[in-house]
Amino acid sequence: MGKKILNNVFTAIDIGTTKICVLIATNTPNGDIELIGIGQHPSYGLKKGVVVNIAKTVDSISQALKKAEDMAGCKVEYATVGISGGHIQSLNSTGIVAIKNKDISQEDVDRVIEAAKAVPISKDQEILHVLPQYFKVDDQELILDSIGMSGVRLEAQVHIITGAISSAQNIIKSCEMAGIKVSDIVLEQLASADAVLTESEKELGVGILDIGGGTSDFAIYKDGRIMHSKVIPVAGNHFTNDLAIGLGVPIEKAEELKKKYGFVWEDNYLDLDKDSVEVDLGYQGKKKKVETYSLYDILQPRAEEVLDFLCEEMVNFKLKSFMPSGLVLTGGGSILTGMKELAEKRFNLPVRIGIPTRYKSIDNKNICTVPDLLKNPIYATGYGLLIYAGGHNNSEFSFSQEGSVFKKVFSRMKSWIYDFI
Ligand SMILES: Nc1ncnc2c1ncn2[C@@H]1O[C@H](COP(=O)(O)OP(=O)(O)OP(=O)(O)O)[C@@H](O)[C@H]1O
Ligand SMILES: [Mg+2]
Structure with a gap:
């Protein structure tokens, strides 16, 4: 008998360069996220965060999806997925309008x-996110919420993130071919930030660097808003390729060496x-002696x-002044021994490794609500996507509307204005 589609279930897919991770969850009555399915499979169809082979990507997504659905005991229809890659660009921009009726309204x-x-923006790029930073009302600057204020002139400073249309299309296509519809596409560092940063870090000012397999995704938050991304x-x-070439060993052995002794x-x-x-x-029973110090010689320049x-x-x-809370490293690459210390020395800032963490206060005690299985930097993006998916009801988005799925996903993304602030 086929599996049932259940209500109140949401799904996140982290389509990474090294792994595809599918997380299925449901909301508990007290507002927690309860993980009911997890499926992971090595990713073979991506390079530097971008789909370069649809068939291999579809296969990896299908396998990870099947594992997660088997564990959850249900079928899922929609997922929130991440996007990254060298095609992602960002800029800050300003807009000015006259206030219509003296008091600022949502319409203004x-x-x-x-x-x-x-x-x-260039023809091949599409706006992914428009994230407000500050408003200015007449001469009053750095306003976070301008609604209800009086004035004649309203100015907004926003952070705009764009991505290559083709990259997003390939993600949507790969998911559809694997049997799941994409409800939202989220920039990966925004998702990771939601999973690993504390509210006070975001308020005071902090940087996050998600070092994955193909890309390292950076973002800065201050006053609870995103200020910069790259x-x-x-x-x-x-790092792994350098070791394989430098030591003359196969990639899989280089990966093992890096994780164990790097x-x-x-x-x-x-x-x-x-x-x-x-x-x-x-091959042919051949062995090679590797000095462990030589791993440092090869890996350290790459880390630099x-x-x-x-x-x-x-x-x-001029970003350092935005980072009094320091830098949070996450993603699998952050686990490399010494990465934290090297970054601390380089930037002269506090550095910590970010693992998915969500606290809930019970009797004034902070209880972490993330399942132990996901308390690892490699799940930062996946867990962040899951938090996002949990806060958005897919049923409000109907795929039976006219127009292409791609257009609908994008129009929905651009209306996210207030989701990440
Ligand atoms: N213990 C470890 N020590 C060193 N590196 C590690 C360790 N565990 C994982 N990594 C590295 O982390 C990288 C994978 O990280 P992650 O799972 O965050 O990437 P991804 O999401 O698949 O890729 P991307 O986000 O770039 O598309 C790999 O290069 C892997 O070698
Ligand atoms: Mg990743």
Whole structure:
């Protein structure tokens, strides 16, 4: 007998460069997220966060989806999915309008945001998110909520994120071919930020860097709003490839070595229990001796390169003053031994590793409501997407409407104005 589609169930799919992760959950009566299904499968169809092989991507999504549905014991129809890749661009823009009836109404706010959206973007790009930062009413600056205020001139500063139309289309297509409809596409670092940052970090000002397999996704929050975002095209897979080439070992062995013995902060060498390891090359019984210190020699410059990209961005846009709470590293690449210490030294800022964490106060005690299984930086995006999916009712979005699915997903995305603030 086929599985049933249940109400009150929502799904997130993190289509990563190294893994596809499907999470199915339901809301409990007290507002918690209860995970009922998880399915993961290696991802073979992506490069640097972008779908490059539809058939392989469809296969990986189908496998992960099946595992999650089997565990949940139900079938799912819709999912919220993430988007990243070198094609993602962002900019801050300003719009100005005259206030219609002295007191600012929702209509004035909508008009000023529409005005701020009027920036030239290239033909192959589509606006993914328009996220308000601050409003200015006459001469009064840095207003977070302008509705109800009096004045004659309203100004809005917004953060606009755009992505390649074709990349988003390929994500939607791959999911549909795997048997699931896309209800929303969310920029991956926005999802990761929702999963790992605390409200006070976001208020005070903090940076988040999700170091995945194909891309390192950066964002800055202050006053609870996103101030800046950037996708850096270097991440965990580059570290692994460097090791494979540098040591002359197969990729799978390089990946194993990186996870087990890799380090990028020199002091960590003292913690290793081995000076050298023997690597089975996987053919004709051949073996190779690898000095563990040589992993540092190869990995450390790559780690510096990721931090160089970040540093350049921070200098170019004068971002450090927005980050008094420091930098939160997440994604699988953040688990690499010494990454935290290296970033701390480089930026002279507090750095922590972010794992999905949601606290709920019970009798003044903070209880973490994230299932133990997901308390790992590799699930930051997936869990963030799940939080997003839980807050949005798919039934309000009908696929039976006229027009292409793609157009509908995008029009829905652009109406998210207040979702991430
Ligand atoms: N223990 C570990 N030590 C070092 N690196 C690790 C460890 N565990 C995972 N990684 C690395 O993390 C990367 C995968 O991270 P993650 O699962 O966040 O990426 P992804 O979401 O698939 O990719 P992307 O977000 O770039 O599309 C891989 O390069 C993997 O080698
Ligand atoms: Mg990822």
